[in-house]
Amino acid sequence: MSQIAQRSLCESIEAMESAFRSAASGIDGLPVDDVVLLRMLQMVAPALEAAFGREVRKHAGIGKTEFRTLLLLLGSDGCAAPSELSDVDHLGRANMTRVADALVKRGLATRTADADDRRRISLCITAKGRKLVTRLVPGIASGETAVFEGIGMAQRRQVAGALRRLAANLDAWNRSQR
Amino acid sequence: MSQIAQRSLCESIEAMESAFRSAASGIDGLPVDDVVLLRMLQMVAPALEAAFGREVRKHAGIGKTEFRTLLLLLGSDGCAAPSELSDVDHLGRANMTRVADALVKRGLATRTADADDRRRISLCITAKGRKLVTRLVPGIASGETAVFEGIGMAQRRQVAGALRRLAANLDAWNRSQR
DNA sequence: AAAATATAGTTTGTTGATGAACTATATGCT
DNA sequence: AGCATATAGTTCATCAACAAACTATATTTT
Numbered sequence: 240m241s242q243i244a245q246r247s248l249c250e251s252i253e254a255m256e257s258a259f260r261s262a263a264s265g266i267d268g269l270p271v272d273d274v275v276l277l278r279m280l281q282m283v284a285p286a287l288e289a290a291f292g293r294e295v296r297k298h299a300g301i302g303k304t305e306f307r308t309l310l311l312l313l314g315s316d317g318c319a320a321p322s323e324l325s326d327v328d329h330l331g332r333a334n335m336t337r338v339a340d341a342l343v344k345r346g347l348a349t350r351t352a353d354a355d356d357r358r359r360i361s362l363c364i365t366a367k368g369r370k371l372v373t374r375l376v377p378g379i380a381s382g383e384t385a386v387f388e389g390i391g392m393a394q395r396r397q398v399a400g401a402l403r404r405l406a407a408n409l410d411a412w413n414r415s416q417r
Numbered sequence: 418m419s420q421i422a423q424r425s426l427c428e429s430i431e432a433m434e435s436a437f438r439s440a441a442s443g444i445d446g447l448p449v450d451d452v453v454l455l456r457m458l459q460m461v462a463p464a465l466e467a468a469f470g471r472e473v474r475k476h477a478g479i480g481k482t483e484f485r486t487l488l489l490l491l492g493s494d495g496c497a498a499p500s501e502l503s504d505v506d507h508l509g510r511a512n513m514t515r516v517a518d519a520l521v522k523r524g525l526a527t528r529t530a531d532a533d534d535r536r537r538i539s540l541c542i543t544a545k546g547r548k549l550v551t552r553l554v555p556g557i558a559s560g561e562t563a564v565f566e567g568i569g570m571a572q573r574r575q576v577a578g579a580l581r582r583l584a585a586n587l588d589a590w591n592r593s594q595r
Numbered sequence: 596a597a598a599a600t601a602t603a604g605t606t607t608g609t610t611g612a613t614g615a616a617c618t619a620t621a622t623g624c625t
Numbered sequence: 626a627g628c629a630t631a632t633a634g635t636t637c638a639t640c641a642a643c644a645a646a647c648t649a650t651a652t653t654t655t
Contacts, residue, residue: 258493329424
């Protein structure tokens with residue numbers, strides 16, 4: 240049994256907000272609305288990912304990152320270089336090696352050397368991998384429908400726009416740190 | 418040097434969206450808008466947290482979870498039980514033990530037994546811990562201002578509302594899985 | 596042509612989280 | 626009073642990620 244879920248996520252968010260607002264009343268200059276919003280983001284995103292990960296593990300026996308890599312391969316005509324995949328998924332190359340290892344071990348992808356550039360390999364989804372993705376899509380679709388219930392298209396666009404903006408601001412910040 | 422940042426986060430988001438849309442054109446029933454939006458969430462939130470974590474590590478020598486626990490203690494009149502803190506921060510109790518260990522080791526918090534309930538302890542922020550939080554607040558404030566630039570109050574409310582809705586839907590989903 | 600620099604992928608050790616199991620204690624039920 | 630159940634916090638093993646360093650190869654510069 241998970242050792243997290245004493246309270247629900249909603250209850251934790253309420254309690255977190257209350258605690259931060261209380262803390263802010265004794266601290267000058269803390270932009271508590273921003274702190275709370277960022278913390279909500281950082282609580283909800285991992286919780287969504289964890290739930291997705293548990294479903295994928297249960298139904299496919301692989302991790303969420305492995306599954307996502309299969310989707311990304313499908314979006315690249317079936318094959319891609321690990322360095323490309325790690326860029327697209329914003330992960331480390333070392334991690335992508337681990338993910339590739341796991342997929343190859345289960346026969347869901349293959350590694351083949353690049354004919355033109357011997358530094359590179361091509362990771363390609365197999366027929367078994369395609370079948371697995373096809374099998375899980377209905378469950379994914381219904382899960383996502385459930386999770387987005389009550390959030391209209393206009394609000395989703397607002398969220399997407401805000402996330403892009405946050406990413407751009409973070410990129411600018413990271414550039415300024417070097 | 419970080420092995421992730423070949424591309425910027427923005428570039429990864431564009432590439433991810435393109436790859437998922439391409440994948441979806443060959444897969445019936447994949448709600449690609451939702452997939453993309455969830456994946457953006459799951460890329461941006463950890464990136465923000467990682468950046469914050471690096472700053473905190475650099476300026477305070479502690480992790481982001483340790484720092485956040487100090488803030489939560491301030492919001493609880495200085496003391497709280499680890500089980501309470503883990504609920505508020507939506508973390509495992511085992512993890513909160515690790516966080517408490519780190520804070521106590523650095524003299525930023527103390528553990529004291531509860532007089533009424535010998536199962537419980539109180540984790541209390543020390544004067545040193547308060548000073549550390551006070552010292553970091555200006556940097557946090559400016560970082561958060563930077564990261565939210567270009568996102569107006571109305572849009573922030575839309576994002577907050579969507580996050581609460583996502584949390585509620587996820588709680589409902591988790592309840593239905595038991 | 597040779598040397599310097601950059602890129603691709605891997606290996607290794609570390610980190611921060613989790614899940615399971617444990618001990619100690621409190622509460623509720625009979 | 627005694628037993629069953631629940632809660633609090635800890636320990637331990639595991640996992641999925643990272644950072645650093647490495648080897649091999651390609652490209653650029655001199």
